[in-house]
Amino acid sequence: MLHIKCPHCGMRSQNEFSYGGDATVKRPALNKEVTDQEWDNFVYNRVSPRGKHLELWQHLSGCRQWIKVERDTATHEIFNTYKTNEEIA
Amino acid sequence: MTQSYRIETGGLINRNKKISFKFNGVTYFGYDGDTLASALLANGVHLVGRSFKYHRPRGFFGAGVDEPYAVVQLYRNGETEPNIKATEQELFEGLEASSVNCWPSVNFDIGAINNFLKIFLPAGFYYKTFMWPKSFWYKIYEPFIRKAAGLGVASTKHDKERYEHKYEYCDLLITGSGPAGLASAYSAAKNGAKVILAEDKPRYGGSLLTSDVNIGNQSGKDWADGIISELKEMPNVTVKNRSQVFGYYDHNMLVMSEKVSDHLPKTKKYHPNKRLWYIRAKEVLISSGSIERPIVFGNNDTPGVMLSSAAKEYLKVYGVLVGKKPLVFTNNDSGYETAIEFKKHGVDPIVLDSRSNPQSEIIDEAKNLGINIKNSYVVVAAQGYKKVKSADVATISEDKKTLGKIENIICDCICVSGFWTPTIHLASQSGNKTKFNEEIDAFVPGASKQNETTLGAANGVFTLEETLKTSFEKGKELSKKITEKDNEISIPNVVEKKYSKHDRFWCVPLPKGKSYKRFLDFQNDVAVSDVEIALREGYRSIEHVKRYTTLGMATDQGKTSNLNGLQLVSEIENKVVPSVGHTTFRPPYTPISIGAIVGREVGRHSKPTRKSPIHNWHEEYNAVFVDAGVWLRPRYYKRGNETLFEASKREAKNVRTNVGVCDVTTLGKIDVKGPDAAEFLNRVYTNAWLKLPVGKARYGVMLREDGIVMDDGTTTRISENHYHMTTTTAQAANVLSHLEYYLQLVWPELNVNVVSTTEQWAGAAIAGPKSRDLLQKLFPKTDVSNEGLPFMGYVEGDLFGVKARIFRISFSGELAYEVNVESDNGRFMWEKIIELGEEFQIQPYGTEALSTLRIEMGHVAGSELDGRTIPYDNALEGLLSKKKDFIGKRSLQREAFVAEDRQRIVGVIPLDKKTSIPEGSHLVKDANAPLPNKKLGHISASCWSVEHDNPFSLAILKDGKNMIGKKLFVMSPLKNKVIPVEIVSSHYVDPKGERVRS
């Protein structure tokens, strides 16, 4: 079980969090014309990298904040965690 | 029966407490402190089971966790448990156990015929044989495999024992209380670190219990006892015996199984049977020791062949002789320790040493005691079927390839020592890249991946002096990092015997003309010849060889077999062992009972149970409850002998004719507040929200970004910047997360807050033509007329001194209201409604009637909003705003979503108007078409329409729009039903929706 540092609450066990997928995906702005391809990329297409990955988690049984976690998908090493509005190094 | 193999004195057992137990129906006696294995051996019982594949007789091979043979079925306090190692099971009064893998008895086992047919059961046998014909699978192959497989029988009864989970944090977790564990625990504890010391056996001390050493001016055991009692007194130390750390997971999380009650005849009141510890440790010190490895020779699985260290342990800990004419077969000095122990107790052993001229202190001691030592000698084969009777031995050449003339030596046990294998399982599980140590011919931990350090024998360090020194230092160093304390510890002097180099020799060659089975894996019956076949057939990766032969796949996880298997592969393949590599070590290190893993989360504890504040009233009025998400809801209120069908029909009918009341507390409720709340709702819901006035409710549908309907519900504008959103019971948590996602990540500029208020409000739906009359009685001061409180209107009211929210919304299709009060007033509200509703013939109704009412109205719910349907499919396209963007809107342009013949909700009526239609059935055009019959749609929900008094169902049907009036068939292969049906509109009652507005 992972040990994740919530930037709001501190180190907590994985079972307090829920996974939210790739954190680098950007939703197209409302009312903006987008092509099928652009929309598909937003809704469906994801890379599945081996190694460093920036992902979303929600501290569901804690502060309920969505956070960004930089994690190695192969080794589970967590390099850093960020608040949603934080600049990512 | 007498304990004829028990020596007069000695051992760590309590001879003042005699214990009776039964094995295979025979009563025996042992002592307090025995294991089942030691007690049986004391009684001269060596035959305990039959092997897995060939059903060969099985005895004891080890004395602990590494035991591959002595797996028994245990009976305790009216319960039974399979897969128990007799070497680990402590004896208690009244213990009963029986052999597994044999029928009709361990002495005469029909399955042993496999042994004589073994030529037919080589490696890969299962893969090669059970392939065709297909029809043989169910009748012949599967029953055969099932009967042959398994190590005992699981109980089919409910397990009455309790199992607990515990979460713990510590600075240092130390696994194993041998010299390395004790020394590191001691120095870390003295530095003030929070330490957990775990020992899987009942007794602390590990190898110190059996080795002949001195630490300081004490014996090793006395030193261990002293350290343990000191540690137990320290408030920062937790010392646990009978506790196996079996898994090393990510981020230094380890799991330990503590056997709290297995050693007792009966679990004490309020005690668990086992306790599973989830331990998050800053540092882990692995001091799990090493396991002796066998030497492979002919018939080396015969009962009476066992590890030499086990023989020594039985003697020193339990005072039991495993034989009275022992033969010790060794390639290193350890065998001599066992021989000396025998000799000290008046038994004359013979030592066969594969080395030609070994010299060391301990060998000299053995010689001085007059022990018969034969150098350059090996055991070629054990003789005897159910028990060793003699051994064929021979000299062996220096290159270990040629045997001399075979001689026979009478003996009753063969104690084998092939040197030591460090127990690296935990280190390997943590991700440590292990490396091969040529000095000891075994793998040892390499570079750590997590915060783990391996000490002592587990790290390939076999001298006590070095083990103690490094362990004291490591415990101090790691704790200092955490506590910043630096307590000086003087490392005691050690007196131990020096070992000479072991012989790199692990397998005795077959003599000419003999085809003895030489076993590598004792639990899975994998012999040298099996691995040879696998390699001959082209298997190269050690992982493939393992699976093809099942080497190391049994419940003992190859603790005694792995390295010899690797040696064999490396020899045949002409590769060095490190390049062969070892198979992956996976948790659990040793079998863990399912009960311990599940913990308390069984039955109604498997998830939280939520009850509405009105729950007790429902109970008092004979409600039959149903699980709705995490909630318990009344399904129906039983009157007399009513069935579910009768009761729900009565309740639903009463709503249509009079008035009913339903507890809707479970509905998800979310407060949406802030100046941008309207804009937010406008983006979240598919319809328009900017112009909803204060005091009005609106029905809304929300989508996922992929266009699939996520949830629906009504949201009410309570005040300018305050909305009360409702969700379905099941989706409440998901919807909240969904809203938080958009507010926190996508549109952080919106000034809106959301919070769940589900538990804050108790809700009652009052539905039926007489509901307004009742509402007026409940709120005499409020104008509840059609003008004062129109459809989708909202007012606040005073319910006899209790503040209430009144929503005019309807799920049943009738004139209906929903009243909310603060949860604590829930029962007061409910009782008032029942009391004042009496004159209007009010009846409470449950979820079954609720479903009936919504189905015949064609209102969609969870069974239609099943994560696969878009708004059009549910006839909700009228709610899609063309003027604004919303979550998921762009996806609705997808080709499949705009297809002309897109699936759509319809109503379904059986032609005979009698036959109920099973939910989940398929709709097909031709009931007699060949399989697979093309599915046109499926039945999502079924009811007995109380309005029309016949069955009615909702279905999601391809091209549903153009199917109204068509005749199809409903097929349910599960219920073996074919029903001719007609497709009708999904709005079966009041299609114009006049009642809700009346």
Ligand SMILES: [Zn+2]
């Ligand atoms: Zn948090």
